């Protein structure tokens with residue numbers, strides 16, 4: 001065996017031991033999972049990146065809807081999609097009329113999909129990913145899981161720092177998108193290898209949308225129902241969290257903490273999702 005072949009074997013065995021022992025080096029996020037859902041050659045695979053448990057400060061005190069900043073603990077490792085769900089992936093679940101849905105390519109993010117559609121897509125994945133790890137289940141990410149993954153260890157306003165100009169490298173937004181969505185993965189990934197967390201399409205989360213609590217939280221899942229702040233005996237119409245901004249968001253808005261909301265049936269040419277794969281509890 002020559003030296004380069006030996007180095008290759010050592011490298012592969014190191015990677016393999018990291019994967020099977022679940023001992024990713026500090027600062028990396030460990031092994032991926034690739035869903036087996038019968039995609040064709042050339043279609044972007046549904047890659048799930050393993051995210052290590054940890055703590056972070058969620059939200060920012062500088063923006064009313066994104067405050068108060070509060071400590072959050074993510075108790076378990078989980079996986080989140082490397083990319084937004086694509087038209088090719090969603091199309092395996094549900095045949096759609098491309099004209100009606102405005103779909104233009106397998107590797108473009110899905111669009112005109114409601115949160116209800118995305119929840120159903122997760123259920124379909126649970127039944128159809130023949131390689132899904134035992135003891136794990138697909139669902140939409142919680143808002144906390146989403147922001148933790150978006151920040152990828154950053155503590156600044158934007159994933160690139162505190163200067164919005166750096167977001168040009170990471171996101172399709174108002175002034176670089178040419179008025180349209182783009183193939184997923186066309187911009188620089190964040191430090192944990194996740195693409196298009198900011199811009200391109202907004203991403204549905206699991207949680208109902210409400211003001212943040214001020215105390216530290218562990219694995220927050222949002223409220224069970226939305227109460228009228230003026231009369232807590234009344235329940236408000238449910239709206240759910242959207243994160244990340246889209247292809248027509250202004251670059252200055254692409255903070256890691258940016259929040260938006262819509263009802264379960266809302267759809268548009270700037271809304272889709274990214275799925276999570278979490279331990280069954």
Ligand SMILES: [Ca+2]
Nearest residue numbers: 196197199201
């Ligand atoms: Ca996005």
